[in-house]
Amino acid sequence: MVRVIQWATGSMGRTALRRIIDAPDLELAGVYVYSDKKAGMDAGQLCKRLDTGVLATNNIEEILALDADLVIHTPRITLPYEQMNADVIRLLESGKNVISTAGFHYPLAHDEAYWAPLKAACEKGNSTLAGLGVNPGGFIERVVLAATGFSSKLDSITVSETVDASEMVSKEFVFGLMGFGADPAVNDITKGPLAAMYTSLFSEILHFVGKALNVDLIEITPEHALTLAPHDMEIGAGTIKQGTVAATEWRWTAHYSQDVSFTLSIIWTSDPKLHGKDTNGHWVVDIKGRPNMTMTFSIDEGDPTKPQSRALTDATVSGALRGVHDVVAAPAGFFAFYPSGAWQGR
Template identity: 40%
Template sequence: MTRPIRVIQWATGSMGRACLRAVIDDPRFDLVGLFVYGAGKARRDAGEIARRDPTGVIATRAIEDILALDADVVVHCPMLSDPYDGHDADVRRLLESGKSVISINNYFEPRALGADYAAGLSDSALKGGATLAGTGVNPGWVAERMAANAVSLCLSHRNVATREIIDCTTVPNPEYVFGALGFGADPKVIDLVDGPLARTFDRMFAQSVEGLAQRIGLTLDGYESDHELRLARQDLTVAAGVIPQGSVAATTWRVHGLSAGVRRLTHEVNWIMDPTDPAFAGKPHWQIEVDGLPGLKIAMDLVDTAPEGVRTKPEQFAVAAMVLDAIPRVVAAPPGLLRL
C-alpha cells in the first residue's frame, strides 16, 4: 500500500485553515507539521486550530522546526506581503531542505517577474531536489484554465478578458483588510502606479496573464496596468471593522498582456466592500469574454452549499480543492518550477 503524502501546512488564516482541514480530512495525506505566525496559535494542536479532532501535530513559529521535519510538500498560505517577494527567503529555504512547495499567493508563472527571478527560485528547487508551484482560483484557474479552454472555441481572437468580483465584507482579519487590501484608506495615499498595493497586484496578476498566454500559444512582449478605486458612499460596517465614508471601498486591479504593442489579454480583479454599489451589484463572481470569431461570454458563480453552521466560504473550499488536486502532481513532478 502506498504511504500517504506527508504535508506541512504553512499559515492558518482563512484560506490556510480551509487547506489545513482539507488535508486532515483526506486519507491520501498525512499532516506532519504546522507553521503559524500568531503567538496565540503556537503550541496548539493542529486539530484544535482546524476545529477537528487532535492530530498530535503541534503548531510552531520556528522555521527551523519545520525545516527539520521529513515531509514531501509544504502548503504555503501566508498573508500577502509587501514587497510581494517578501516570502521568498522562507520558500527558498524550504525548497533547499528538500520540501516541495505549493503557494496560493505566488509562483504561478515566476518567469513573468523576470528570468533572473525565476532562475533563482529554480536554483533553490534543484538544490533541494524539490518542486515549486502556485495554484488557486485566481490566479491559477479562471484565466489559466477556464479562459484558455474558452479560447479553443474561437477560430481567432483579438482580446481575451477575465474579470472577478470578490465580496470582502465577511473577511475578519483587520490587518489583511485595512493593510494588505487597502480598504478604508484615504484615496490620496494610494498610488495606483507605483505604490505598494499596485506593485503587489501588478506582479501577482501579470502571472495570470502570462499563464493564459502560455496556454493559448500567444507570445507577449510586455504587460501594462490600469487600476481604479471606488469610495464608500456611506460608512460601511463589515466583519473587520468600519470603512468610513469617502475612504476606499473597492479596488480594481487590471493587468493587460501586450503582443506587438496591442492589448491582447486583460485580467481584472475587483475587491469590494459594498455589494450594493451599482458597479458590482448583480454581476457574476467571474466573467470571461473573448472578442473573437465567434465571440464568447461566460459567467460563473460559486454556490454556498456548506452545511448549516459551517463558516467556511465557497472560495475557501475552492482554493483548498485546487491545492489538494495539486499536491500529488507536485510531489510526482521533477525538481524545478512547475506550471500546474
C-alpha cells in the first residue's frame, strides 16, 4: 500500500483525488489546497466521494510532517515556470517522492542553477522526482519516440497538437495562462513572459527527444503565431473580444546532429473551425525518413453530455498515477519512462 498526498484540487487535482480514493493499492494520506475556503474540508467532499477522514490543509508544514510515500503534484503551471520549485524542493527534502503534471519532465533540459537544487533535494530526502502526464510527460516521450523505431533512416518528426478550450470555464487559466483575449497591439504574448514560460516547459521534450534518439541538440527555433477573433466570441470562460487572441500556436523546431529535426506545434483554440482541416485528431504525427509514417491520435470523451476537456484530464491523471509504484521503487533523483526501441543515431 502506497500512502499518497494529493497536492492541489483544481479540475486535474479533483480527478486525481477520486482516483487515489478509489484505488485499492493507494491510501490517501493528505490533501494540500491553496484556498482558505477548502482548508478543513474532508477530501471526499472536495471530489464527490464519501468522507475519508482526511482533512485538507493549506499549511505546507502539516503536509511535510505527514508520513507519506509520494505526492501527486497537480497545480496549474506557474508564471514564471520555476516558481513552483521551492515547494517541490521542500517535499523532496522531507523524504516524499513527487510526481508532477505541471513540470519536471526533464529537469536536465535547463541550466545547472535550475536542476541542481532539485537534485540536491532528492539526495537529501532519498526521494525521486518525476514529471508525468500526457504532453509533456507521455505521448511524445512514450508513443512517438517508440514509433521512430520502425525507421531505418530518420530525417524529421513533426507533432501537431490541437486543444479545444471552448468549454473550459476557468477565466484565470483561459484568459491568463492560455493568453486568450490579449490585445496584440498592446501585448504581444508570443514575445513576453508567457512565451518564455511555455518554452521552458516544452523545451524539456525537445531535450528529452535528443537524448532518446542519441543525437546532439544544436538549437531550438521558435515560430509562434496568434489567431485573432473575427467577431466577439462566447466561450465557457467568458467573452473574447473581436480582434483579440482567440487561438495561440506555440511552435518550436529542434535541430539535432545527423540532420535530424523535431517540430512541436501546440494550438490552443477557442474554436477548431478557425484552423480548417489541419486540426483533425488531437495529435497528428508525421515522421519523415525511410519509411515515412503518419499517425493521428485522438483522446475523446465518450459521453457527449460531458465536456471534451474531461478526456484529456483523465488521460493526464492516468499517466501520472501509472508511475506511482515505479517512482516509489526508483533510486533517488530524476525519473522518466524511457521509450522502448526508439530510433538511434550512430
